Amino acid sequence: MTAIEESSVHDEHADLWLTEGELAAWLSVVRLVTRLPWAVDSQLQRDADLSMVEYMTMAMLAKEPTWTMRMSELAENTSTSLSRLSHLVKRLESRCYVRREPDPADGRCTNAILLPAGMRKLESAAPAHVAHVRHLVADNLSGERLRRLGQDAERILRHIDSPAR
């Protein structure tokens, strides 16, 4: 009786509510996306006096051949709004890690450029950050699980990026 009742309730609300198993899984995902940024940020703040997004911003500039990227592209790549990025880059400028200049090819755009002091800061911050990421994620999951986790993340991100809801 209970099983039938439960299954009819489930049918009726199948689209509206999460099953117990789905809810438990979703709450694990919520805890992950809440706590992991906090954990990564705390280590960087404590050991390098950088926030996670400051570190990511500088790391992305460091990977460019001329340590230079348009602000709009950098905002896109770090998933931050342009206004938040401007604010953040201003702080990095005040510490001589980064400077900004109009794009020589198109003066309407602004470029961010990593400076030598920023590169040194990044190099000194990287080992402890990478060790922390290894401890929490990369060495904690098998290679196969990590690869699947990355794929699942991309699958979810595609739905976030698509305008349709």
Place this chain on the structure above:
Amino acid sequence: MATSEQSSQADEHADLWLTADELASWLSVVRLITRLPWAIDGQLQRDTGLSMVEYMSMAMLADAPERTMRMSELAERASVSLSRLSHLVKRLESRDYVRREPDPADGRFTNAILLPAGMRKLESAAPSHVAYVRHLVVDNLSAERLRRLAQDAERILQRIDSPAR
């Protein structure tokens, strides 16, 4: 030559740096933990005027016996600091969704209690929120992948919660 150079470099730094595959997976995870809270928060704010953590707090109270929970326990479960939770509950109090009172069993503790207006708000907010969670995550991944994703999340959370690094 290039390969052997690369591999000796990789050996030397094996503990220090991420391989290209590990880095790609980690950056997908970073994008997920950056963008998923933003997307969920955006839908809730736009459609219901609630933030994700306000919604989660009220949903946790709704599931608790007598719709009541100690503030310290609620902070723990919602992964927020007690001071941030106090601030947030104050805002919910001003909208008559929640009230606070000293725990009758132990006056040193404060309880948060979901009020009828809060329950109605939650009920009206839930369908669009759940539909969005289904769209992004639950219906987007197979049941098996969702289950594995949650297991990976819990595995990472255990390391975040354990004090040893």
